[in-house]
């Protein structure tokens with residue numbers, strides 16, 4: 604499968620990654636849909652062309668390093684970095700704060716490509732961007748497999764950062780107090796990894 608031919612939506616459907624039900628998203632909002640990104644991240648046969656497509660898109664920006672957020676981002680970041688021929692580092696939480704551990708470093712000469720598997724609110728990717736800048740490095744772009752829609756655009760304060768997702772999958776989500784599924788008494792599941 605070449606990177607140009609990859610149909611992310613079909614692959615997600617075929618792999619049972621598009622779940623329907625009542626879900627608490629990592630942002631805390633509720634939704635009737637959820638993307639189980641590990642149906643892609645677990646299989647090199649699909650992760651490889653997905654990562655290649657992201658790498659190809661950002662190659663003109665000449666990233667010097669790939670930065671992602673643990674846990675899912677580690678797999679995607681590594682594979683994108685492999686295609687670009689650069690290192691991959693990842694951000695972890697320490698006392699709730701995003702940090703670089705394990706001796707990972709960024710320098711002011713770095714142009715970091717930030718990658719994220721599924722961008723929903725943009726909160727997680729925003730934390731990685733902030734961390735890159737705190738280390739004095741530049742952000743070459745933000746690459747994602749899936750974006751869940753318009754909320755990210757408003758969350759992204761700096762329009763100067765090129766953003767590219769392979770698939771746009773607009774998401775309906777609700778505050779808990781306004782969730783029609785809660786009102787209907789539907790049991791909720793918590794498939795996200797952010798607070799794990």
Ligand SMILES: [Zn+2]
Nearest residue numbers: 633782784785
């Ligand atoms: Zn609900």
